[in-house]
Amino acid sequence: METLSLLAGGFAVALTPLNIALLLLGCFSGTLIGALPGLGPVNGVAILIPLTFAFGFDATSSLILLSSVYFGAMYGGRISSILLNIPGDEPAVMTTLDGYPMAQRGRAADALAISGVASFFGATVAVIGLTLFAPALARAAIHFGPSDYFALYVLAFITIGGISGVDPRKTLVSALLGLMIATVGLDPISGIPRYTFENYHIYDGVDPIVALVGLFALSEILMLLEKAAIDRAKPIGLDSWLPDVRTIWTTRWAILRGSIVGFVAGVLPGAGASLGSVMAYSMEKQTSDKDGTFGKGDPRGVAAPEAGNNAASGGALIPMLSLGVPGSGTTAVMLAMLISLNVQPGPLLFERQPDLVWGLVASLYMANVALLFLNLPMIGLFSRLMLVPTWALMPIVAAVSFVGVFSISNSGFDLQLMIAFGVLGYLLRKLEVSLVPLVLGLLLGGDMERNLRRAMSISDGDWSVLIASPISITLYILTTAFLGLSIWLARRDHKRTQIRNFEG
Amino acid sequence: MKIFTTTSTTLAAALGAAVSFGAPASATECIAPSAPGGGWDFTCRTIGRILTELDLVDGNVQVTNMPGGVGAVTFAMVATERPADEDLIVATSTVGITQIAQGRYPAPVDTMRYLAMLGADVGVIAVDDDSPIESLEQLTEMLAVDPGSLVTAGSSGAGGWDHIRLLMVAREGGLDSLGDVRWVQFDGGTDAVTQMMGGQIDVVSTDLGEIAGFVESGDIRILAALSDDPIPAFPDIPTAKSQGIDVTGYNWRGLYTGGEVSDEAYDEWVSDLETLYNSEAWQTAAVESGLIPIWRGGAEFSDFVIEEAQAMEEISRDIGVIE
């Protein structure tokens, strides 16, 4: 129980009046930064790092400020996902699937509350997991080799197939387009540029944020322009200012399942929060989508990925702290944050600076508690955004998206690329092609390819390396089982609809 | 007007909360040609912080991230748009010079004025703690006899600095068919080391700074440091030179400014950076992040960079990375 007393020590260090003030300030400004399309946790923390130096805070206070901004921005990203159908950051993509339909049906307050509660429980599961198993899990995670990662990505893409869409071929095409875009840029393994057409601006590939904002925010403006002017001037409306507690209670099992799935995905270095939320959503859809309500505003479709991505972000701290491996964009921010405080994560961090590690865990946990209590009362305020007519709301969204992207990359080219993605997003939506698989292909494709090539370099060109380890074999068995189950469920549903149609 | 009140209340609250800790605008800018995190970002943020602390600049130093083409986008932008901007400094390192030497930037190395090198990371050759390989000599022999017998890895792609350093060692140890060495790229030195601990690969060639924790914890062993002298923090690690392999491989961190910056402004930057280099704050920050503080400034540094670029080009050609 040594870790528990260390954690208690962490809380003792963290709970001072200054730190609590910083915590609230961080959560609040983080939520606002995250709610601005185009700015996410990465930018929020990068913006605030110099400020912590300017004020000369000690390491614990800086950590508290930065982690509260980080979680605040993660939560803020959900707000724009749910209210505007614009994911504020990568892991928030899954939240648009059911969150936005809920908001359109006047249940924005419910969706925001579920997202807050689910995030809180996801983070709680992660902190408990971190406290109990961190060192053991870190040691186990190193046995995941390139071929195992490749198998994991195959599983992830197969589960994407079940996510959404009328025609599975369209979902697959969308994912493949995402994978194609992921290969654009300087190939990190061979150093040669691919599909860049001598344009230096895309040598680093397509920034997922540029694609995300273009695909979701700008295409939304084009969709709105199709409607008659009268409809557009009307706000969407709101059934209630207050979230319904019973609705939140119905999502309890979704939250629990999402948290566990997300945590496991997070512990693997390199998998990260995006994968955590994808897995959590598709597992939840598979287990509980009996009436085909997922994708049409099912509260469980908000709860599972929200719990999943927060549990994954927490779980991802294990390889980040104990191995120093920044698996994903989100953990890379935390790593940059620690390094800027002169803390080098690695195998000795837990032994050498336990006060700092447990101070961090305590501050992450406090940030989540603070967010829950800060944001639940503010749901009424946020959901009032739904009452702003689109002619006033969408120009601001467009301006913020542009400036958010521009202020980070300082590149006019990125803005043009964003517009191109806006047109692509609009065309795909007209064709009933879901955009989520495309974004996931773009996010995960690079790592999928690199791990395939790493595995082949290790085996010197022998393809059998892909099924040589027990881990990858297990993952392929899971993939097959998942595929079989999806087909079986689809057939059963098909028969049911036929019977229903017959009877009707 | 009710429509405005809700949104503008939110925004006003944001402004109000944030103005209280807003940073003053400043003229000095340091561009990190990469995303946040990583070596160039560290250089800019640390140097920016210390420049402010020592009052060498007015106000804060604005750190801008401008990722693209391993520094090529920034290089092109400075060359065409801000060649005479005296308030602009850009982070670079051996990695950037390697890119220039291999013709991957849009302009040659002497387009810019190089200010100073403030520290360097040392390249090392590492194996797992229970690896049968005990010495650098044993490693180079194994590679010379059968280049494909070992899987080597590091944080750069094929033909990048980590790979070139390893091949230089192998060539010095008697290997001719350098293309037969199996190389696996990982996204960072720690990724490569953890994969080695997991038994996927045999040898890692990368910078010491990032992986020093694994050396201290005994998870990995360093066969050789590619430095002239033993590393102060790890005096027991033998250099490659002391084992008869005459190869050094530093990854230095430094800064450049536009090619048309006046001599006065250039000299002022060099002297400010020298003050910064000699400060307690830099010496501490550098050592804590695994760098060895090394000073080269002004004309001496410029000559060094140009020579290094030429040397790098020759090595790349010899090894076969470029035509």
Place this chain on the structure above:
Amino acid sequence: MTVRLAGVAIFMIAALYTWYGRDYTASFGDVLGPSVFPVIVGIPAMILSASLAVFPTGQVQWPDSPHMLRQVAALAILLGYALLLRDLGFPLATFGLILGIGIVLGGAPLRAVILAAVFAPALWALFDQVLGLPLAFLGRWFD
């Protein structure tokens, strides 16, 4: 019909992608090479898009020409913003953007002017002054 056309278009893109991808080669030190993954991705994309062209599903309702004109106007405003941002400086360009999109979306011109006049400087202040992300107040044309 639209779905068939889209299938054909995606097929062409995937085919070009695969064709280009085949030629990428690494000099050494990379066993699988940079061309295999594009081929692995490109070929199924070709097959699936071809099947969409032959067996299309779903109907697409395109907007009528007045609405389509509005969409083109919106795109022109967005593109103009991207191209003129550096020249005009941030508050001016953003004023034009908010005003233009506001009107295209059906807002009354006067209200759109007020909206733009309030938010363009406010956003500049938020990003440049508060968040410390530098944005030019006046662009290159005013130097």
